[in-house]
Amino acid sequence: MYKDSNRPANRMTSIVNKIERRLGTIQLNLPDSIGKDYWPVIIEEDSITTFSRYFPYCITVIIDRTCKKDDFYFIDKDIPEGSEILGVQDVNWDMYRANSGYDRYSFLQSYGADEIALTQVSADYLSLFNLGIYPIFEPPNKIRLETTNGNIYNKGFNFPLKIFLKHPANLMTISPTKMELFEELCCCDVAIFLYHQLKYYNDVDTAYLTTSLLLDSLQEYSNKRETLIDKFENSYVSQANENQPSLLCI
Numbered sequence: 141m142y143k144d145s146n147r148p149a150n151r152m153t154s155i156v157n158k159i160e161r162r163l164g165t166i167q168l169n170l171p172d173s174i175g176k177d178y179w180p181v182i183i184e185e186d187s188i189t190t191f192s193r194y195f196p197y198c199i200t201v202i203i204d205r206t207c208k209k210d211d212f213y214f215i216d217k218d219i220p221e222g223s224e225i226l227g228v229q230d231v232n233w234d235m236y237r238a239n240s241g242y243d244r245y246s247f248l249q250s251y252g253a254d255e256i257a258l259t260q261v262s263a264d265y266l267s268l269f270n271l272g273i274y275p276i277f278e279p280p281n282k283i284r285l286e287t288t289n290g291n292i293y294n295k296g297f298n299f300p301l302k303i304f305l306k307h308p309a310n311l312m313t314i315s316p317t318k319m320e321l322f323e324e325l326c327c328c329d330v331a332i333f334l335y336h337q338l339k340y341y342n343d344v345d346t347a348y349l350t351t352s353l354l355l356d357s358l359q360e361y362s363n364k365r366e367t368l369i370d371k372f373e374n375s376y377v378s379q380a381n382e383n384q385p386s387l388l389c390i
Contacts, residue, residue, distance in 0.1 A: 151311035152180050155323055159330050164357060174337045179330050184309050186329040191322050192226060194372040196304035197313040200232050204298040211292050215303060216281040222308075228277045229302035236299055275301060324368055331361035 156179050160166055165176075172178070201218040208214075216225060272288035283301070285293040307313050314322055335358040 152183065152309065155183065155311070155326055156180060158323060159327050162327050163331055163361065174334060182329050182333050183326050187322065187326045188307050188309065191325055192306040194376050195318055196226050197307045198229065198302055198304055200235065200300050200302050202298060203301050205296045208296050211284050211294060212278070212282040214282050215301060219303065219305065224306040225281055226304040226306055228275050228283055229304060231273065231275060232300040232302050324364070328361055328365035328368060331358045332365065334358050335362055
């Protein structure tokens with residue numbers, strides 16, 4: 141387990157141990173400056189940052205008139221302290237409609253003549269909420285609302301907004317179905333870091349192997365990063381990525 145007492149035991153500990161096993165560094169007496177206790181810094185600064193750009197942590201916050209100043213809404217009042225805002229997706233119109241007291245599922249019954257008429261009424265009602273209003277993100281913490289023709293929508297109202305955040309260092313917000321991808325990225329980033337530190341000790345003998353053999357293994361892992369990012373790119377815009385950013389500023 142890494143030594144930083146400010147960080148609690150969490151998924152980070154497990155990932156650091158996995159990286160040590162996969163890279164084969166368990167038997168090496170690495171100095172503290174590049175040992176496993178330092179790897180969480182690499183993961184936080186490199187791996188989490190890259191992963192969050194493709195698969196961000198999405199939360200919904202309520203934006204009200206108290207957040208508004210001039211044409212902008214400041215969107216950081218209810219996000220966890222220390223969180224980094226990456227962008228916004230959209231107004232959560234489903235939540236907005238639900239809070240209005242309208243049950244859009246009430247019409248999903250067996251269809252007769254009356255039901256067909258009610259379905260049309262439902263569509264007409266829903267169109268009232270399709271105002272063509274979109275949030276435009278301006279870093280680091282504010283948005284303005286614009287209509288489809290580019291005009292600023294300046295009528296204050298309360299609305300739920302989907303915000304994209306960088307995943308926190310405890311990694312608890314990363315979906316279990318995405319953890320394998322994230323772990324691979326962490327291995328690549330730590331391997332790149334170790335390679336650039338150890339290449340100055342090429343062909344030095346240890347009790348178990350020469351450093352040249354270790355460097356070959358680290359370089360092989362390092363080369364996987366570009367392939368992994370290509371995989372992220374291909375998964376970035378897909379139905380499987382529910383937090384696909386439609387309005388993301390990086």
